[in-house]
Amino acid sequence: MSADAPLWWDDGALFLIDQTALPHEVRIRRCTSWPDVADAILTLQVRGAPALGVAAAYGLALAARQSGGRPDAVREAAWGLRRTRPTAVNLGWALDHLLRVMDARGQGRLEDRMLAAAHALARADVETNRRMGRHGARLLRPGAAVLTYCNTGMLATAGYGTAFGVLRAAHEQGLGIRVVACETRPVLQGARLTAWELRRYGIPCTLITDNAAGALMRAGDIDAVVVGADRIAANGDVANKVGTYTLAVLADAHRIPFYVAAPTSTIDLNTPDGDGIPIEERDPEEVISVRGVRIAPDGVAVRNPAFDVTPHRLVTAIVTEAGVVRAPYPAGLRAAVAADSTAAGGGA
Ligand code: MRU
Numbered sequence: 058m059s060a061d062a063p064l065w066w067d068d069g070a071l072f073l074i075d076q077t078a079l080p081h082e083v084r085i086r087r088c089t090s091w092p093d094v095a096d097a098i099l100t101l102q103v104r105g106a107p108a109l110g111v112a113a114a115y116g117l118a119l120a121a122r123q124s125g126g127r128p129d130a131v132r133e134a135a136w137g138l139r140r141t142r143p144t145a146v147n148l149g150w151a152l153d154h155l156l157r158v159m160d161a162r163g164q165g166r167l168e169d170r171m172l173a174a175a176h177a178l179a180r181a182d183v184e185t186n187r188r189m190g191r192h193g194a195r196l197l198r199p200g201a202a203v204l205t206y207c208n209t210g211m212l213a214t215a216g217y218g219t220a221f222g223v224l225r226a227a228h229e230q231g232l233g234i235r236v237v238a239c240e241t242r243p244v245l246q247g248a249r250l251t252a253w254e255l256r257r258y259g260i261p262c263t264l265i266t267d268n269a270a271g272a273l274m275r276a277g278d279i280d281a282v283v284v285g286a287d288r289i290a291a292n293g294d295v296a297n298k299v300g301t302y303t304l305a306v307l308a309d310a311h312r313i314p315f316y317v318a319a320p321t322s323t324i325d326l327n328t329p330d331g332d333g334i335p336i337e338e339r340d341p342e343e344v345i346s347v348r349g350v351r352i353a354p355d356g357v358a359v360r361n362p363a364f365d366v367t368p369h370r371l372v373t374a375i376v377t378e379a380g381v382v383r384a385p386y387p388a389g390l391r392a393a394v395a396a397d398s399t400a401a402g403g404g405a
Pocket residue numbers: 104105106107145206207208209210213214218219220246284285286287297298299363
């Protein structure tokens with residue numbers, strides 16, 4: 058197992074930490090085909106926007122390898138992987154990047170070129186997150202109590218984390234921050250994954266129920282909120298784990314800065330505003346049950362949107378690897394995307 062990454066390639070297969078088994082068991086899943094990777098994505102064994110992109114890239118590399126480098130088989134795999142989770146734009150972004158590598162017809166076997174491109178995406182993601190962490194840490198004052206949501210750590214990326222990377226960088230710089238982690242119903246990424254990672258890196262942390270956030274803000278116990286994103290529209294509207302919008306409204310009411318940290322691969326300039334972002338609806342079972350235990354009466358009607366949209370007016374700043382973007386967002390986000398394409402040859 059890799060020390061600080063949720064997924065890695067070894068001996069012709071993609072290995073990943075099965076995040077559904079955490080925190081009590083570190084179980085490893087071995088994926089040997091793209092449908093294996095699609096299944097791991099659908100079941101949340103691998104999750105978090107950047108990690109979804111990297112996993113999907115390795116899924117395409119597996120398709121290229123198993124088909125002996127047949128482009129039609131790779132395209133079919135891209136179609137299948139793209140359908141798994143619609144909100145995280147990083148997934149489609151990574152697939153499109155690998156399909157461009159395929160179409161560029163470079164030297165060597167297609168399967169080798171696809172695998173090299175997947176490796177490059179994974180490496181670039183870690184470097185991106187470290188840069189983002191350094192930019193974001195400057196926004197936090199020493200000793201700050203920072204509330205975060207869902208899981209945006211190394212588990213949600215190829216390593217280091219996005220919003221979590223900001224917290225991690227601040228901790229590494231000795232700022233003495235304390236993290237308040239929301240449990241994040243329905244599937245408890247905060248309680249199971251973020252609390253596990255915070256303890257792993259020795260970052261002081263307190264776990265709260267999602268509905269305790271307002272009470273803590275009112276008591277003056279929160280200095281800043283830092284969350285991740287699954288897609289950021291061109292106007293700065295942010296789609297993230299459902300419940301993020303509630304936190305943004307609360308932060309606004311209590312005049313607490315609300316920061317979003319996301320790589321430029323999460324910015325979707327083709328979607329003008331949050332109304333155009335597809336929101337994934339997941340299985341009602343996630344709401345009716347907690348870790349396999351039924352908590353609601355049989356037959357109750359359920360809604361289970363996995364994400365919500367926070368309007369840009371509630372966002373104090375967006376931290377990217379290219380720097381900190383503030384309102385007006387359209388120009389700042391365009392510049393961040395352009396800066397990244399220039400620096401990293403399209404982000405990879
Ligand atoms: O449904 P999930 O667990 O994939 O949702 C993850 C989130 O909402 C994260 O905040 C987001 O992907 C940013 S991760 C670095």
